[in-house]
Amino acid sequence: MTRVYVPRDSAARSIGADEVAVAILTEAALRGVDVELVRNGSRGMLWAEPLVEVVTDAGRIGYAGITSDKVAELFDAGFLTGGEHASSLGVVDDIAWLKDQQRVTFARMGITDPVNLDDYQAHGGLRGLRRALELGSEATVEEVLASGLRGRGGAGFPAGIKWRTVMQAQADQKYIACNADEGDSGTFADRMLMEGDPFTLIEGMTIAGVTTGATIGYVYSRSEYPDANNTMREALAVAYEHGLLGADVLGSGKAFDLRLRVGAGAYICGEETAMLDSLEGLRGMVRAKPPIPALEGLFGKPTLVNNVMTLGTVPAILADGAAAYQAFGTERSRGTQVFQIAGNVDRGGIVETGFGVTLAELVETYGGGTWSGLPVRAVQVGGPLGAYFPADKLDVSLDYESMIAAGGMVGHGGIVIFDETVDMSLQARFAMEFCSKESCGKCTPCRIGSIRGVETIDKIREGVDRANNLVLLNDLCELMTDGSLCAMGGLTPMPVQSALRHFPEDFQR
Amino acid sequence: MTSRHATWSVEAGQQVLDSLPSDERLILPALQAIQHEFGYVPREAVAIVASFVNVSVADTHGVLTFYHELRTTPPAPVTVSLCMAEACQAVGVRSVAEDVAKAIAPLGQRSSDGSVDVVEVFCLGNCALGPTALVNERLIGKVSAESLVRAVASAREGVNA
Incomplete structure (x- = not known):
């Protein structure tokens, strides 16, 4: 056979x-x-x-x-x-x-049968959870802290600090909320993990639950991912059947229940507080912070909110120790990032490697340039709220600090390549348009600013009072950056201003 | 025309709600359950959901109108959800959308024969193999207007089978 x-x-x-x-x-x-x-x-x-x-x-x-x-x-x-x-x-x-990749989070990806728990264990699965149960809460949190793992959803907040806050919070109920609302264009790592190795996410969330004392977890996924949701449901059923989830996790006496919730087409629900409102069944409106979700999150209870990639990395950290994970990456960006190469690319897909790889390596060495065969003109890093880099500035190192210094962000690790046919004023317009469509509407800079942004870019594109409208657009961008409640309005100027800075000729046609 | 959804009635709606697990007796999951069963959220259902969850009709209406995917009118037998986000823009989805407008219907509209809704979505997570669309729940990569017309035809066979 x-x-x-x-x-x-x-x-x-x-x-x-x-x-x-x-x-x-x-x-x-x-x-x-x-x-x-x-x-x-x-x-x-x-x-x-x-x-x-x-x-x-x-x-x-x-x-x-x-x-x-x-x-x-x-x-x-x-x-x-x-x-x-x-x-x-x-x-x-x-x-x-x-x-040549350094696969940690995606170590089993494509190798195993995703919903076969025996296969999962044969390839190292559940070692992390077993070790966490042996170590106990304090030592497990120390391990996550020592690994240097930072939030892979985009914000890059140290995961261990969040875990410790939730662990130390006193409450009759705590929650784990996994942010699987992967709405950034150019990103698909969360989807692939849920479809290709769902037990890793389940294990990571279970470790988070038994460690912080949260007995209920939710995966908040997207309706745009029907296959991922079906695979997650299948994997959850298998996990319950084998005692990985439920009243007595692997015979430890600790309880952890895990459920899947699916959104209904709202990009803003990827923002952690909007996601919590949506999990409560409400409009996905952004909440002001403080209080932080780690203390007052879902239904007002302490809630650990982490992205799929963050939680999916925890089993490997626990299984092989913080030092092994620390060994990857650069100074303050430790570990690996699951980059996703997308858009107009010859060899697109997942490249998991230590932080510090350059954008050029991903675009040229891995991506092999464009699919159309035309020269690369622009690369957007970090989703719809990320900066556009011109072809001559791809030597930037992909780590949290270098990207910020270069006027961008790693975000969720999405890399979208455009060839020379791209019209960057149109891409800037889209950034504002997307914000106007997806804003929750709670704060004015985002809700109204994005609409004014579209109108102003239209005027610039049509050549109406161009010089003054460019000044106005930059002013608007600054106001949105400084005055918005969350990253939606606050970062929408990033693609717009990077397009203005690196591709001014596209606004002068 | 056979539908992929059940026909709405107050009793059937109540039954859907009653079968919700206890932690999903919230506005959004309740509205989603109704839409999953009937294809849309009928006007009549709003007050029923509100009373089931024990919130106001206004709050329920607020949730219903917040989420792009929730709808208040019956869908066509086939829905084409075309991704219009950056990664698909980079491989020409704007011109595919123009072709789709001619071959099927413009974004946000229904085909003239009433059989297909074309909607705009942002990201289906297939960003290395775009342009991408969902035809009902089937994901299709590297789409063109022609391949979508074929996919719609096979989806219609599925619906009518």
Whole structure:
């Protein structure tokens, strides 16, 4: 019996992985050969999807970009024993694109069957939770602190400090709220982890729960991710069945319940306090801080709010120790970041590596430049609220401090590449338009400022009193930055002003 | 036309709400459950949800109108949700949207035969294989107007089957 892997990741399915899986089973039956088909997560080499892998004595051999009409050819080429074919990538673990990465959070990604708990444990799963249960709360929090892990959602707040605050808070009920409202364009790491290795998130949240004394956790996901939500539901059921969740987590006597909630199409619900309101079933309105959610969060109770990537990294930190994680990264940006290379890119996908990799390495070395073949003109880093970098300024180091110094931010690690056909005044306009559509409406700079921003950019684009309107636009940007309640209005000026700074010619056409 | 949703009645609506687990007896989950079952939130349902959750009709209306995805009118049998965010813009979704406007319907509108709603969404998490769309719940990468027309046809077969 030969084992064949075809990803169940929705990106792979979006270009035909399901059809390939069916074709392989059909062809195998026709030829009377025994094939065990496993639907794995994606390796993150989205440029190679649908990626078919076959287990051979030499290792797992990959075949890239397979469509259902190529399947018969693959059988003819003897792919079940690793036979040569034009699409062959050789042993997948040896592919430089993958091998040169430093995978921690995504260590199991694409290797295992996402909803098979035995497979998960065979690849190191649950070691972190078992160690946390042995260590106890104080020592576990110390471990998270010592790892240097910072919030991967974008804000970069030290995770251990948040954990300690929630642990020390006194209340009859505490919550863990996982922010899986991954609305930033160019980001898909949360989705891929939920689809490709959901037990890692479940384990991370369970560690957070037993450590801080929170007995209820919520994953707040997006309605735009139907496949991820289905996989999470499946994984949650398996976790309950095996006693990983429930009244007695792995026989520890500690309780942790975990539930999935799905949003309804509102970008602002990725802001932590708006997310809490949405979890309470209300409009996703941003709350003023203080009080901080760690003390007064969901239903007014102490709540640990962390992103999927933050919580998904915790099991590895506990399993292998803070020192191992500390070893990656630069000065104050420790560990790895799961970068997502997207947009107009030849080789898009997931690159997990230590902080300090340069933008140029991601765009050129990993990304291979644009998909269109035209020169790169602009790269937006960190989602719709992130800065645009011009092609001659890609040598910036991707870590929290360097990015801030360069007028940008790491955000959730999304890298969106544009070729030379991009009109940067139109992108600046979109940033304001997006803010006007997605603002919760609570504060004026964001709600009204974004609409005025669109109008002013329209005037500039049309050549109406251009010099004065450029001054006005910068003034408006400063006001939004300083006067908005949260990052939505506060950071919308970042793409706008970076476009103005680096691409002034696009506002003078 | 067969629908992928149940037909609204007060009794059926009440039944949907009664089957909600205790921690989902909140405004948003209740409205989502109604929409999941009937395809939209009928006007009549607002007061029923309000009384079920024990909040005002105004608060319920407030939640209903806040979230882009909640709707107060029945959807077409097929919904095409086209991602209009940056990563898809970088691979030409603006021109795909123009083609879709001709081939199916403009963003935010329904096709002339009433069979397809085309809506704008921001990010479907398929940013390395864009432009991307959801056709009902099926994610499709590297879309063009032509591939969407084909996907709509196969989704309609699914709905009518």
